[in-house]
Amino acid sequence: GAGVSQSPRYKVAKRGQDVALRCDPISGHVSLFWYQQALGQGPEFLTYFQNEAQLDKSGLPSDRFFAERPEGSVSTLKIQRTQQEDSAVYLCASSLVGPDTVGTQYFGPGTRLLVL
Amino acid sequence: AQSVTQLGSHVSVSEGALVLLRCNYSSSVPPYLFWYVQYPNQGLQLLLKYTSAATLVKGINGFEAEFKKSETSFHLTKPSAHMSDAAEYFCAASGGTYKYIFGTGTRLKVLA
Numbered sequence: 001g002a003g004v005s006q007s008p009r010y011k012v013a014k015r016g017q018d019v020a021l022r023c024d025p026i027s028g029h030v031s032l033f034w035y036q037q038a039l040g041q042g043p044e045f046l047t048y049f050q051n052e053a054q055l056d057k058s059g060l061p062s063d064r065f066f067a068e069r070p071e072g073s074v075s076t077l078k079i080q081r082t083q084q085e086d087s088a089v090y091l092c093a094s095s096l097v098g099p100d101t102v103g104t105q106y107f108g109p110g111t112r113l114l115v116l
Numbered sequence: 117a118q119s120v121t122q123l124g125s126h127v128s129v130s131e132g133a134l135v136l137l138r139c140n141y142s143s144s145v146p147p148y149l150f151w152y153v154q155y156p157n158q159g160l161q162l163l164l165k166y167t168s169a170a171t172l173v174k175g176i177n178g179f180e181a182e183f184k185k186s187e188t189s190f191h192l193t194k195p196s197a198h199m200s201d202a203a204e205y206f207c208a209a210s211g212g213t214y215k216y217i218f219g220t221g222t223r224l225k226v227l228a
């Protein structure tokens with residue numbers, strides 16, 4: 001079946017603009033994750049959804065970052081009033097299992113955000 | 117708190133030579149450990165994972181890793197490097213729940 005898809009693949013925004021990044025997880029996957037990967041770094045956890053419930057948003061760097069997954073499938077990560085330090089690759093991952101089990105996370109190709 | 121350390125941000129090997137990428141973890145609970153590979157402009161692809169079964173784990177593309185509790189290590193190896201192995205490799209750990217902690221990555225260069 002299809003893997004995790006993300007759109008857009010590339011996004012250039014002017015400082016102060018709002019952006020929305022989309023993630024389509026693997027069908028039937030309960031868990032969905034967002035990560036931020038700065039240049040030359042490993043992915044850093046942003047937030048976690050179990051179905052439509054956002055169970056963990058401890059990694060969101062500021063209140064300008066907001067994520068939702070209203071129907072337990074597609075998710076959107078929104079960044080308001082973008083800043084240059086928001087420039088990074090945003091990765092989405094999904095997993096078949098819930099929060100109390102260590103499942104394999106399957107990653108999308110990422111959205112590369114550049115804030116000018 | 118968990119942490120993952122990858123020694124060597126860049127590793128170069130000759131084609132056909134042994135590949136050794138190092139990963140050490142710190143964890144207060146028995147960890148689950150993963151190696152992912154990332155090719156340019158692509159997402160992360162799982163190479164292998166350790167989930168407290170056999171300590172020697174075999175993955176895709178000829179890679180394997182050995183869990184050594186006494187050394188808190190989970191190093192990735194491949195007997196013979198191929199040009200197509202050039203990529204960035206990430207080690208990740210989980211303490212038994214959904215959250216992964218990633219290392220900073222090792223970029224592997226394969227020389228002809």
